[in-house]
Amino acid sequence: MSTASAPKLTRKDFVTDQDVRWCPGCGDYSILAQVQKVFPELGVPRENIVFISGIGCSSRFPYYMNTYGFHSIHGRAPAIATGLKVSRPDLMVWVVTGDGDGLSIGGNHLIHALRRNVDLKILLFNNRIYGLTKGQYSPTSELGKITKSTPLGSADHPLNPLLLALGADATFIARTIDVEAKHQQDIIRRAAEHKGSAFVEILQNCNVYNDGAFAALTDRETKADTQLVLEHGKPMIFGKNRDRGIRLNGLTPEVVTLGNGVSTADLLVHDEHDPVIAFLLSRMAPPEFPTPIGVLRVEQKPTFDALMNRQIEEAKAKFGEGDLEKLLHRGDVWTVP
Amino acid sequence: MATNPIGAPLQKPVQERESVVIRFAGDSGDGMQLTGMQFTTESVLAGNDIGTLPDFPAEIRAPAGTLYGVSAFQVNFSSKNVYTAGDDLDALVVMNPAALKTNLPDLKPNGILIYDTAEFTESNLKKAEYTQNPLEDGSLDKYQVYPVEITKITTLALKDLNLPNRSVMRCRNFFALGVVSWLFNRPIEPTQKWIKERFRRNPEVMEANLRALQAGYHYGENTEIFASSYEVKPAPIAPGTYRNITGNTATALGFLAAAYKAGLPLFLGSYPITPASDVLHELATFKNFNVYTFQAEDEIAGVGSALGAAFGGAIGITTTAGPGMNLKAETIGLAAAVELPLVITDIQRAGPSTGMPTKPEQADLLQALYGRHGEAPLPVIAAATPADCFYAAFEAVRIAVKYMTPVILLTDGYLANASEPWLLPAVSDLPEIKVEFRTDPHGFFPYLRDETTLARPWVRPGTPGLEHRIGGLEKDYLTGNISYAPLNHEQMVRVRYRKMAKITQDIPPTKIDGPDRGKLLVIGWGSTYGSIAAAVKEFQEQGKAVSHVHLRYLNPLPADLGGIIARFDKVLVPEMNMGQLLRVLRAEYLVDAVGLNKIQGRPFKVAEIAARIARMLEE
Numbered sequence: 024m025s026t027a028s029a030p031k032l033t034r035k036d037f038v039t040d041q042d043v044r045w046c047p048g049c050g051d052y053s054i055l056a057q058v059q060k061v062f063p064e065l066g067v068p069r070e071n072i073v074f075i076s077g078i079g080c081s082s083r084f085p086y087y088m089n090t091y092g093f094h095s096i097h098g099r100a101p102a103i104a105t106g107l108k109v110s111r112p113d114l115m116v117w118v119v120t121g122d123g124d125g126l127s128i129g130g131n132h133l134i135h136a137l138r139r140n141v142d143l144k145i146l147l148f149n150n151r152i153y154g155l156t157k158g159q160y161s162p163t164s165e166l167g168k169i170t171k172s173t174p175l176g177s178a179d180h181p182l183n184p185l186l187l188a189l190g191a192d193a194t195f196i197a198r199t200i201d202v203e204a205k206h207q208q209d210i211i212r213r214a215a216e217h218k219g220s221a222f223v224e225i226l227q228n229c230n231v232y233n234d235g236a237f238a239a240l241t242d243r244e245t246k247a248d249t250q251l252v253l254e255h256g257k258p259m260i261f262g263k264n265r266d267r268g269i270r271l272n273g274l275t276p277e278v279v280t281l282g283n284g285v286s287t288a289d290l291l292v293h294d295e296h297d298p299v300i301a302f303l304l305s306r307m308a309p310p311e312f313p314t315p316i317g318v319l320r321v322e323q324k325p326t327f328d329a330l331m332n333r334q335i336e337e338a339k340a341k342f343g344e345g346d347l348e349k350l351l352h353r354g355d356v357w358t359v360p
Numbered sequence: 361m362a363t364n365p366i367g368a369p370l371q372k373p374v375q376e377r378e379s380v381v382i383r384f385a386g387d388s389g390d391g392m393q394l395t396g397m398q399f400t401t402e403s404v405l406a407g408n409d410i411g412t413l414p415d416f417p418a419e420i421r422a423p424a425g426t427l428y429g430v431s432a433f434q435v436n437f438s439s440k441n442v443y444t445a446g447d448d449l450d451a452l453v454v455m456n457p458a459a460l461k462t463n464l465p466d467l468k469p470n471g472i473l474i475y476d477t478a479e480f481t482e483s484n485l486k487k488a489e490y491t492q493n494p495l496e497d498g499s500l501d502k503y504q505v506y507p508v509e510i511t512k513i514t515t516l517a518l519k520d521l522n523l524p525n526r527s528v529m530r531c532r533n534f535f536a537l538g539v540v541s542w543l544f545n546r547p548i549e550p551t552q553k554w555i556k557e558r559f560r561r562n563p564e565v566m567e568a569n570l571r572a573l574q575a576g577y578h579y580g581e582n583t584e585i586f587a588s589s590y591e592v593k594p595a596p597i598a599p600g601t602y603r604n605i606t607g608n609t610a611t612a613l614g615f616l617a618a619a620y621k622a623g624l625p626l627f628l629g630s631y632p633i634t635p636a637s638d639v640l641h642e643l644a645t646f647k648n649f650n651v652y653t654f655q656a657e658d659e660i661a662g663v664g665s666a667l668g669a670a671f672g673g674a675i676g677i678t679t680t681a682g683p684g685m686n687l688k689a690e691t692i693g694l695a696a697a698v699e700l701p702l703v704i705t706d707i708q709r710a711g712p713s714t715g716m717p718t719k720p721e722q723a724d725l726l727q728a729l730y731g732r733h734g735e736a737p738l739p740v741i742a743a744a745t746p747a748d749c750f751y752a753a754f755e756a757v758r759i760a761v762k763y764m765t766p767v768i769l770l771t772d773g774y775l776a777n778a779s780e781p782w783l784l785p786a787v788s789d790l791p792e793i794k795v796e797f798r799t800d801p802h803g804f805f806p807y808l809r810d811e812t813t814l815a816r817p818w819v820r821p822g823t824p825g826l827e828h829r830i831g832g833l834e835k836d837y838l839t840g841n842i843s844y845a846p847l848n849h850e851q852m853v854r855v856r857y858r859k860m861a862k863i864t865q866d867i868p869p870t871k872i873d874g875p876d877r878g879k880l881l882v883i884g885w886g887s888t889y890g891s892i893a894a895a896v897k898e899f900q901e902q903g904k905a906v907s908h909v910h911l912r913y914l915n916p917l918p919a920d921l922g923g924i925i926a927r928f929d930k931v932l933v934p935e936m937n938m939g940q941l942l943r944v945l946r947a948e949y950l951v952d953a954v955g956l957n958k959i960q961g962r963p964f965k966v967a968e969i970a971a972r973i974a975r976m977l978e979e
Binding site for chain 1: 407690822823827829
């Protein structure tokens with residue numbers, strides 16, 4: 024995919040001439056900026072990158088990336104991307120979706136893209152609200168959410184995107200936050216480097232319809248206590264004074280304070296390759312726990328697109344390049360003189 | 361040569377017939393489809409023209425002996441040209457009472473009825489809902505009835521093989537095939553060859569089936585049950601190499617051939633659905649032709665993945681039936697908006713909803729023409745016969761890539777499973793499909809159109825300097841950037857219509873079967889071709905001014921069609937729906953055309969169309 028001789032790209036190379044039409048203050052601006060910052064470092068020529076999106080605020084994304092792009096229909100981006108990636112494994116294919124697009128109308132396509140391990144990079148902007156349709160609750164909105172469509176509060180239990188990805192056995196699962204520029208760049212880079220479907224949940228603030236949904240997580244005063252920043256091979260420590268951590272009590276994680284006989288050695292050490300830890304992390308939520316961000320899980324297994332293309336290569340090796348004339352004459356044929 | 365009881369050589373007389381329609385019917389476990397297909401192969405090798413019609417139950421394993429578990433296969437073999445699988449039966453072979461009950465109404469008076477005596481037990485009669493035994497109550501008096509001890513003699517013939525009873529019972533269909541092969545002077549060598557090939561890893565079963573076939577053949581020859589046999593002379597068939605082909609196989613090969621000619625990979629995204637799945641099965645075996653077959657998670661992903669592949673520069677196709685068409689509609693609309701080539705195949709079945717999945721209907725025409733939101737005109741192409749599915753599929757791809765548009769291909773459950781001999785084309789004789797991807801960034805705009813086709817450029821991602829974005833939002837006429845400008849939208853809607861009109865330049869002059877003016881024009885589309893052609897021919901042979909036009913292009917309609925219609929006094933439109941093409945023709949040409957509508961999940965009989973033609977000629 025990368026070519027050594029390609030000229031060095033800059034952020035500007037990935038900016039289009041289109042006006043960005045998100046609301047001022049939208050978290051999407053930061054995500055776009057981080058993607059445009061990281062992409063020149065990937066070493067992938069611009070023409071070999073494709074962004075495919077569905078419908079929703081997030082799905083406007085391809086218009087602002089100076090790569091190939093396809094703004095499709097609601098929820099279907101993973102299906103379209105699968106067809107593209109399978110038939111064009113030489114391309115780097117990104118899917119941009121949201122909590123409504125990817126988890127509600129398009130939930131089916133998302134889980135199947137993940138379980139097939141299609142080599143797609145899927146960025147799911149989770150703002151826990153329907154923004155484009157002006158403020159209905161979404162599948163990730165908290166129970167009791169009061170919106171225009173639920174004036175008495177929603178009666179739906181929310182869906183956990185990370186757990187869904189784990190259930191689909193996704194080979195790369197991560198979470199980051201729109202305003203955490205540096206962290207987000209790292210995660211985007213990791214997703215880009217992963218061979219297989221990479222699922223990234225980006226917690227994103229909708230300042231018009233769900234402002235402050237993640238305030239506790241992003242507030243300067245509180246974030247050290249509410250974020251658990253995951254690092255592979257490192258004990259799970261958080262807190263303003265770096266004095267709190269996650270310990271396993273049997274099979275149950277618990278928050279402990281270091282000192283009084285509790286040391287770092289007692290803490291759970293993050294292992295990106297351990298699905299059990301990924302499961303425990305995916306269920307950690309406030310108020311009892313900090314919110315884990317970072318890479319929860321990485322696993323290497325053959326990608327769907329590679330397997331599909333291997334079948335074609337193997338068929339060619341076995342039967343030779345297809346000969347249509349011969350094929351038409353296959354089976355019981357007879358000749359009338 | 362066998363001998364008769366007094367020792368003289370027995371040579372039974374042979375009666376010549378112009379054509380014979382035979383149906384094999386039995387339980388779904390009795391192997392009737394196989395028997396029918398083998399009889400078909402024997403008949404084509406005997407030089408006849410043929411038409412076949414399988415009829416199988418929707419249930420995968422229906423309880424044995426029940427009426428809804430009956431499976432049948434009909435073959436029309438003739439010394440003349442065959443257009444259909446035939447109307448009424450000259451011969452009927454039934455393996456049990458249920459098969460008798462469901463199929464007897466189609467047997468002609470004095471027709472040949474062969475049945476297995478052992479199966480007419482009290483319990484089987486009850487399962488077939490007979491209150492009295494039809495063998496005894498006189499209800500079969502108007503037929504030539506041949507009771508054959510199929511079960512008993514098959515068992516005797518295989519006795520020393522010591523096979524389990526279950527395996528013996530499975531050989532009965534070959535005994536029956538042996539009997540009718542003798543009765544109609546068919547060579548059994550092709551079937552012997554097939555059995556040897558099919559069971560080469562199971563010598564016992566091979567031997568058993570060969571013996572059953574042979575025993576049946578000798579039974580016809582040697583016993584006195586049949587006074588004579590029948591012969592159907594070879595048909596005058598154009599020289600060339602033939603194979604027998606079903607519509608679904610032809611559809612698969614047509615797509616393959618088109619991608620082959622275009623020099624591009626073929627990508628099929630599909631979700632299993634009756635009666636379309638065989639196209640997926642077939643194409644899945646052609647991977648060495650750069651064929652991707654993707655069994656998607658649902659109908660929407662089937663078409664979505666195909667559209668994604670088309671965006672990447674492959675020939676993207678999807679296959680489905682009516683219910684799947686509904687689910688795909690939104691994506692087809694997207695394909696129309698982004699103007700990418702894509703072929704959507706609707707193998708129509710009886711609806712609405714789940715309807716009768718194994719039975720054909722033509723009731724998706726209006727859906728194909730109009731079943732999208734917004735103004736989203738698309739080319740619609742229909743196949744007329746099983747072998748014609750090849751050319752229709754090929755043409756659908758050719759139009760799609762030439763005009764950068766999704767195309768809907770219509771076949772149906774009858775064409776899908778019916779078969780006919782196909783004169784194999786030379787690959788070099790197939791039309792060229794020229795694809796030129798745009799690579800020049802100079803003066804590039806995603807919606808800059810070709811003047812003659814109004815097609816926009818097809819750009820493969822990976823092409824430097826041509827990075828661009830497309831999508832479902834309305835776009836600027838030239839740049840493709842999002843535009844809500846009122847006049848631009850109207851311009852875009854109109855140009856998408858004009859593009860459809862441009863396609864008429866690719867439609868050859870309409871073939872009129874019969875005089876180019878006259879009393880009555882019969883207009884059809886799709887699988888009614890055979891029945892209409894055969895019916896019209898009857899009148900033409902009587903010198904009547906009746907003609908037949910069969911439409912391949914339903915949108916756009918051929919430019920010369922209006923003029924043709926105007927030259928006839930009356931227009932008849934037979935359809936397996938409530939009059940969908942009829943509605944289009946009346947609207948388009950202000951013609952007072954009349955419909956003939958059959959909605960029974962069964963093709964028209966020739967006689968049904970002929971009767972209507974006769975009435976219209978008298979009126």
